[in-house]
Amino acid sequence: MKPQILKGTRDFLPEQIFKREYIFNTIRSVFKTYGFLPIETPVMEHLNTLTGKYGEEGDKLLFKLLNNGDFLAKADAKALEEKNSSALIPSISKRGLRYDLTVPFARFVVMHQNDISFPFKRFQIQPVWRADRPQKGRYQEFYQCDVDVVGSTSLLYEAELLQIYDEVFKSLGIKVTIRVNNRKVLQGIAQDAGIADRWMDMTIAIDKLDKIGKDGVTDELSKKGFTAQSTEKIFKSINCESLEELNLDSEIGRLGIAELNEIHAFLGDHTFYNKVKFDPTLARGLGYYTGFIVEVLADDVKIGSIGGGGRYDDLTASFGMKDMSGVGISFGAERIYDVMEELDLFPTDNNAATKIILLSFDKESLMHANQLAINLRASNIATEVYPSAAKMKKQMKYANDRKIPFVIVIGSNEISDKKYGLKNMDTGETDHLTLDKIIQRLT
């Protein structure tokens, strides 16, 4: 049988794990400085927890688990007879794989509301599954990394999340631009242009400004039936490069501006390492956001957004818990990995990797090698022993392939003298040292 891996899934080799952990650990350590707490939810959820939460298209992309045992015994007879696959699903599948981290988080908050303190600041780094068609850079199994606060409407958290974006990307060495807007500002721009009830249509059009330019957006607005006067007013607003320039004849618009100003006030004289800029064209899709929205782009790699988020009014309403406002951002871990690779930003020294390997000429020196290894490891030096007295060339090849920086070859002289030739594989130099000196050198 030829071994195969499913399309859209990946094995991770040690080198890749090291790099992925580098990203996750960097993100985690910043989260923790702000008092965010880790949680984890199961991979499998009740299918009815997931169904209907991601739109019709999302429901199709959910991975569903077949009930165990004689599932046909309880299958919907009518759906079976009509060969109606989607109608059959509820009777043969009660479990699905997590599609994102937001819906499980909402379920978690409602179920554990008496075990947690509000405002609840949590982060979650776990894989999710989507039955998308696999293609380059798009997987069926991939990691999401979310950080949210629920149970507070304070704009302090918007300020904290901007600082977190800035710090994480600074730590990773990725220069980014953090674009900020507010859904209420978008609504205000529409109201100001006399098309308050069609702000979604407007938003869809101006969201494309980067791709189709001003003429394209003007065309689209005109096709949607907006007057030239409305369009002109819209462009006047979205051409504003700062919050101060924006002057909207709209109450909700002014509220959005006031919110952005308050975030600014929380930041005081804090200087960001990366560019943070107000961008009235930022829309962040049509999702559930109701206030602040944010998106992060890498300055030096064209790859789309590597982070995004915003404030939502009602995370948990679908689970029967009202008025649970929250704000959160996510990190596009898979894309961040690709950016780091492209810009060669991963550290080259893996501190966790093996530091030294002991090679031997015969059984006796192999036994001695293990005694030496016990001592080196007791000083927390990651040590390997080549497991047999194979040809020295073969042993050296292993040391080279594994990129182990130090090698000691043990023979009868070394055993009697208690001095060992410590070879630095980078420089090629060998120093003859006692065990104590070797430990000193390597720690």
Next chain:
Amino acid sequence: MKPQILKGTRDFLPEQIFKREYIFNTIRSVFKTYGFLPIETPVMEHLNTLTGKYGEEGDKLLFKLLNNGDFLAKADAKALEEKNSSALIPSISKRGLRYDLTVPFARFVVMHQNDISFPFKRFQIQPVWRADRPQKGRYQEFYQCDVDVVGSTSLLYEAELLQIYDEVFKSLGIKVTIRVNNRKVLQGIAQDAGIADRWMDMTIAIDKLDKIGKDGVTDELSKKGFTAQSTEKIFKSINCESLEELNLDSEIGRLGIAELNEIHAFLGDHTFYNKVKFDPTLARGLGYYTGFIVEVLADDVKIGSIGGGGRYDDLTASFGMKDMSGVGISFGAERIYDVMEELDLFPTDNNAATKIILLSFDKESLMHANQLAINLRASNIATEVYPSAAKMKKQMKYANDRKIPFVIVIGSNEISDKKYGLKNMDTGETDHLTLDKIIQRLT
């Protein structure tokens, strides 16, 4: 809709994550000292990679994913008509959830044989899924933690794995007994007793010695048709408390003893922290082990084995790669957690948790609090700001519930004096200090 979690699955709250990570990090850091490397494989595997690897019972316990789209269109018509659930599966499901870490590891080794160096020392800490009936302490989604070396027959690795067990449990503070045996010794005992071809039957019986005692085992052996003379010889062998006493008239038996002696020789004068003892009654089920076997029991909690493993001759044969001998052990992470809870062994100080929270009386002091927080975080002090100038009682309740050890309440005096009352929540004492002094105190 009432939120629910699937039976046999769990959410992990921050406190639990902290404890789980404590266990995993302890294990990982020992693995790394020995040069073991982390890998990860996908949660989803081709169903035919998994099917047939765990016996008939295992196949039933595999979680299978329904194909997406119109799966009935390609469903096996005959199986559908006959309502034969198990015959239908291959035509409507091509994916399954990982059942253990061993089969995916074997697939990994074969697929990546040109990307890795042999002997390949890997560890893997990931969840697996089994459709067992959920009950106390048994989950459908749970973590496994495996460490293996493949591509070498050297008994050096048996010695390393014994040291790893000893070190991990020492670091966790759990006193254990590590029982060691060798499948060849079991075969030798059978041969010595004149029942070479029935060593499996013998092994099944003596494996129960702990539970049913000598009389029970004698009964079972007699029922299976072993003569009194054979039974006597078997008991003479398994009553040996040391390797030296065991004197087998069997070539394979002597080979098993020689292997155990060689492991001993590799260990030299190394002293274990925990008890490591030869136990000729240890059998480790009927699985694929062919040489060394090992099992770990906690001395102070009755919970069954919290670790086990052994040497196998052919990890990858079912994927067409021959002669890939290996040896590995696993850690029963879920049970280890329960043992640590019962013996109260988890550290109480979570270094990653929030160190200080800033409370405020009004909007102005809240803004000031965030400036202070920026400075504290810059010194890597995990800091929270209560997000609004709510009633002080409410703010204090949050600080208490979250068990945050230090609190500063900020008002107009603090802002003008630039001195802040740092309250130690343990002692109740408050010291009035400048920001610099506070940073000194908390780092």
